[in-house]
Amino acid sequence: MSHPFHSTLRELVLDAAAQGRTLRPHGSGSKDFLAQQLAGAPLDMRGAQGVIAYEPSELYITAHGGTRVADIEALLAGRQQMLAFEPPLFGPGVTLGGMVASGLSGPRRMAAGSLRDFVLGVTVMDGQGRVLHFGGQVMKNVAGFDVSRLIAGSFGTLGLILDVTLKVLPLPQAEQTRVLELDDATALLRMREWGAQPLPISATCWHGGRLHVRLSGAQVALDAAAPLIGGEAVDAVEAAALWRSVRNHTHAFFDGDAPLWRVALPPTAPHLALDGDTLTEWNGLQRWLRSDTDADALRHVVGAMGGHATLFRGGRTVDRALGVFEPLKPEVMAVSQRLKHAFDPSGVFSPGRLYPEL
The missing domain is CATH 3.30.70 (Alpha-Beta Plaits)
Known part of the structure; x- marks a missing residue:
């Protein structure tokens, strides 16, 4: 369903592309800390809010990207349903678009699956102002290369998230x-x-x-x-x-001055032998580490265990310069660059948010 705000967005995107300027889409800004860099003129995506469709019996909900996640969860709870991946809410105004763009999941992810697993469809505006629809409303409609799930975790670098359809599940008895x-x-x-x-x-x-x-x-x-x-x-x-x-x-645990690392490890990985305080989730698959260990040394240890690490909060300037997110292999970076160019050929959206090359 189109919204008057989308016309405004299209004008801004086309103007930015024509003038060689960049835009940084955002919701409440609760995850601005998680970035390689924040570049581009801030573009508030909260101009379109509200639920478009909710079918409890079909287990899906569709809403505009600017809708507050708290409002969606309150609506679902009234029908004894939930967002089973328990998305982190780092503030009261977290939006649906921001939630999907960050791709983060909470404690129940170990049993229910990740946010990406629950994205049935998205509507996005690309860097040429085109409105693109991906996926559907039920799992049986989702086939082939699933772009809708690719948008999850893209941090606004591929396009503007206009609306999202999510699978919902019943609350446990x-x-x-x-x-x-x-x-x-x-x-x-x-x-x-x-x-x-x-x-x-x-x-x-x-x-x-x-x-x-x-x-x-x-x-x-x-x-x-x-x-x-x-x-x-x-x-x-x-x-x-x-x-x-x-x-x-x-x-x-999350209070403190030491840098916060998010470490993903295989299920058989032993104790993380690094200085600092640790909080372990997901049966050991996700380990939060507060440590002053430099980024290279930390990633070497984690990599040897078959895992990867993200500098989630804080960190020295030199460590952040080495990369907030795990460095990509050359072949993966090449694919990522082609995707970025396909969606955003003029480089309008959030340049360098994930990696300097994107």
Whole structure:
């Protein structure tokens, strides 16, 4: 569905392309910190807001890119549904377009899948002012090279996200969080063992010698799993606050001056032998590290373990100059450059946001 704001956007895009200027699309700006550089005239995408279509029985919702994620989640909760990937909300005004552009997922990603897995379709405006539609409203309509999921995590470098269709899921019938006193190595071992079993684990978080495990699903499944997990049950209100703090980075771990690294590792990776404080999620697949270790040394250690690292917050100027995001292999960079040129031949959108070459 077209919106009057889209005409304004098209004029701005065509003018920028003609004048050789650049634009930086943004929503609430809650993720401006996560960038190689912020370049281009700010372009506020909140001029079009609201839900376009919501079909609870078909498990999808379509909304304008400027719609607040909090409003979407409130609407879904009223029908006992959710965004199962639990997108991080680093502020109250996080928009749907910004959420998709960043591609970030929260604690439930380990069980439900990533944000990219839930994007059924997108409408974008490219660097020539064309409105392009990708994907559909249900999974069976999504086939071939799925551009709609390519937009997820593109940080506004390919086009303006006008509207998005997402798959939604029912809220779990019941949830329970358990806590165990374990050191890092033992916690990783236990999580690896649980990962090989059909347990209803929807989130894990280890920090400071305590491993929290969230169980979600039918009550009978939770009752059967709890003795296998062990530990003690956590009060429901306290548990909800914990997972909210991990999801939105308000947990005490995320406070501090040391650079924050997001480290992705394979499930068999051992303890991360680097100086600093660690918070581990997703059964060990995602590890947050607060460390003053220089970027080259850190990425060398992580790479040797089969993983990659993103300088999520902070960091020295020299470290950020080496790259906030994991450097791309030459062949991957070549494909990325061709995609950038196809969508944005004049280089209007967010130049250098991900890499200087884009």
